[in-house]
Amino acid sequence: MIQVKVSLRPIISKINMPTVLKTAILPGDSIERLFVATQVGEIFYIGNGVIGTFLDIRQRIIKLGASSGGYDERGLVGLAFHPDFYYNGLFYLHYSVAGSQGPGALTGTFESFKPNPCDTDTLNLKWLNREIQYDHIDTVEEWVLNSNGQPQRRRTLLNIRRPFLNHNGVNSLNFSPETGKLVLTTGDGGSGYDPFNLSQNDMEIAGKIIEIDVAKHTFIDNPPVVTRFNELPVSIQETLTVIAKGGRNIPGILFQRFYNYYIKYVGNVGQDLVESIFSFIHYKPIPVTQLVQAALMNSEPDQEGFINFGWRGWEGAFPTSIITGCSANPSLDEKTVSYYNEAIETSVRRLQPLISYFHKDPRSDKFGGTALTGVQPYMGNGIPGLTGNVVFADLARKEGSHHPVRGVLAYIRVPKECKLNDFSVIKVDYNFGPQSAYYVSLGANLNQSRLYLGVYGSTKVADAHQGTVFEIIPQ
Template identity: 25%
Template sequence: MLSRRRFLRLGGGCLALGVAGCSEEQPPSTTDIATHTPPPDSIPDSVQLRQLASGFAAPVGFEPIPGRTDEAAIVDQDGRVWLHEESGLRETPLLDVRDRMVDLNQGYDERGLLGLAFHPDFPANGQLYVRYSAPSRPGTPSNYSHTFVLSEFTMDPAGTTVPLDSERTLLEIPQPQSNHNAGAVAFGPDGYCYVAVGDGGGAGDRGRGHVSDWYDANQGGNGQDVESNLLGSILRINVDDRDDELPYAIPPGNPLVGQAGLDEHYAWGLRNPWRMSFDGEDLYAADVGQNQYEEVNLVEAGGNYGWNVREATHCYDAQNCPRETPDGTRLRDPIVEYDHGGDPPNGAAVIGGYRYRGALFPDLDGTFVFADWILNGQLYAAEEREDGLWNTSVVDLQRDGGDVPQNALALGRMHNGELVICTTNRSGPSGDSGAVYRIVA
C-alpha cells in the first residue's frame, strides 16, 4: 500500500536545460555565502577549452565506453546517442530513441533523452541503461505531462549500433509536470544502479501530482514523501537480479528495507538532482535550486537533504527552518552552495561535476570541479573542509579561436580522468550549437 506518507511537520528557477534539434540527415561534427573565497595560489587562474565534437542539439552527457579505449558515447537531449571514436564521430547514431519520446517543445523543454550509463561489466554483457521522457503510459494519469522511463538495452560490446528491440523497461514513473526531471544514471562501486529523480516539476514541490496541492507550512512535498512515490530522490536498484514481479532487485542495504517507505529510495529531500558522479565510494549530486540557491550534496544512504522546506542551507517559504525531522533525523546540509547573484560562484542552475583525478592539473587534484548552466566563462573548484561548506574558487575559461559558449549542460570524464564540458548557445530544442570541449592546460 502506498497511501501512507512521511513528510516534515513544521512549527508554524527553472532549470534552463533546453534541447536543440539537429537535422534529420546530418550528424553532429567533430549574496554573502561562505563559499565565496579568494582563489588560493594552488588553484590555476584559467584553463583552455579544446573542441572535441560539435553540431549537437543539446549534449547532456559524455560517457566513456568500458573496455573501448578512447571511445565515448555523447548523449544528445534530442533523443540520439553518438559514438565518438579516436577519428571523430561516426555518421550514424549509436542509439536513436526519438520515436519513443514525447514531442519536445522547440522553444524550451526539460524533457528528452536525459541520461545514460554503461554496465560495469559492459565488455562481457553489452548492457547500457538509458533514461528518457516517454508519452504517458498505462499508470500515468491523463492530466500528467509524461512518463519517466529507465530502460536497459543490450548490444554487441564491440558494435556501433544498439538494437532497439533489445529494450527492457525497468522503471516507469509518472511525471506531473514537464520540468524537474533530473535524469542522471550511474553505477556505484557496489555494482548497483543509482537513478536521480526530480520532485515532479512545477515550483515549490506542490500542485498537481505533489503530496500538497498548495503550500502548507505543516507539510513537505514529494521530496519529503518516501511512501507514496519515488519522486525527489536518488534511487538504488540491482539490475542484475529480480525481486518477485519487479524487473530488478532491491539491494538489501537500502535504508528503507523493512521500514515504512518504498524500498528503492537511497536518499531524498531533493528538488532536481540533474547530474551526479562517484569518486570512489563517495556520491556527489548537483541539485538545482528554486529561485535563490544552488547546491552540491555528498549523498549518503538515508540522507534527507531538506527540500522543500530548505533550499541549500536556507529556509524555503516556511515559518521556520527545521534542522531535523519530527523523529529526530538530521537534515543534511550541502557541501557547496551559491546564490543567483553577487560575486562568483553564481548562476541559475548547477549542472554538476567531478572530483578531479586527472594528470593535467596537479593543483586541482581532489577538488570538486563543477559549473553552472550560465557559464559566464567560468568553472568552479571546491576544496574539501572538515566542517562546513567547502571553499570554492573561480577558474576562468579560455577558448582558442572563438568565444566561450554561453551555457553548460554537463561535465564528463574521459578514460584518462581528464574532464570535458558539454555546452550550447541556446536554451531550447533548435539549432546545432551544442558542442563538447576538452578542458586542457
C-alpha cells in the first residue's frame, strides 16, 4: 500500500463538538452545502463561504457532561436527509431528550462494570426495573423544512430508553441507497462489556442496525418509550426490519457503489483490544414482526443472511478479553477471555471483520488506536492514492508524545477476496499548534468525492467551542 499524504483546509472553527458531517442541496438552491451537526444540538450549513444556522435544538437536548466530569456521549448524534430532501424538505434527527435524566441501570460510574469469569452472576446480569432504572431517553424524529425556510418537527418515529450514558452511536442515521429506508445504528446501551448482553438479544433494540420505512405512516404522534421491539405498537413494528445485531458502538453505516451492488461498511468501537470495520454486500433483514412472533412462539427466527458482528462474545477478530497487568512483568498484560461460552456460540454465526486494528501495535508503520470515530469510502480523484478505498479516523494515537494529543487517519483497500486486511496510515500535514487535536468525526459529500474531518481540542463536550471542521485535501 502506498504512503498517502494529505493536508487539511479549515472550513468552520470554534464550534462545539461536531458529531455529523454531511452535504445536501436545500430546496430551491443550486449548490451542495456542508451541514455540521454538533453534539449540543446546533446544525450549521456552509456554502460559497457563507455560514448559517440551519437548526438549533439545544433546548431539546439533555444537559450534557453534568454527571460525568464534562465527558458525554449523548446529545445530537444522528442527522440524515431524505433522498428527496430537495423536493420534500424531510430530514431526520436522533438525539437524547432534555429532562429525561435517570439514575442509570447500575450503581456506580457508567464505565465501572467488568465481568468476572469466575463469578457467573456477573455473566448473567439482567436489566431490571427498566422504567425507573435507566440513564436517559433517545428519540428519532422526522422534521420538514417548510416553504418559509423554517424547520419544523413532524412526528416521532421511536422513543428508546437507554441504560447508560455512553454507546448511543454517532452518525447514527443514514439512508440506504438500495432500499430507500432510513437506517438507525443504536449501540449496545453502554457501560463496558455490555453487562446485560443486549446486543445479542433479538428482542432488544440496543446493539442493532435497524431499517425504518419512513414512507409508512403509523399515525402515532408520540410512540411509547421502549427498550424492546415487542413493546412497540404493531403499526410501528411493521415499519421496522433488523439488518444486524452484535454491535457495540457503531459510527454509522456507509454505502459504496460497486458495479450493480453497494458495499456496506460498519465500524464497531472496541473494548480494550481492537477497533473493527466490517463489510458486506448481501444481507437478509428480519422484519421486527417476525422477531416478535418467534419470541412469542419461543422459537428461533430464520437467520440465514442475517448479519452478526459477534459482540459481546467477540471484539472484532478476538474473543472479548479482560486485560490486567502482569505482576511479574509490569510491561506485559494478562488477557482473560471474558465470555468463553458466548465466544463459542457466536464464533460460526458472526461476520468476520474486514479489518481489526489494535490498541497496542508494535509495528513501526502502524499506530495504537483509541476509538474508531468514522468510516468513509472515497470515490474522488483529488487524492489519487485514496481513490476507491475506505478511509477511517481514530480519536487519538496512543503511542509517542501524549501532549498534545493527535488523532489518526488511515485507509484500507477494497478487498478482492474474503480475508482479514491490513491498513496504511495517512500522513497529515497540518500544524495544530500546542492544542490537542482529537479526530471526532468523518464525513463526505453526496458522491463521496470530498472528505471532511471533525477535530476537537478536548474529549469533553462541556469544554465548549474547541471544534474545527476541515476538508481533507491533497498535500
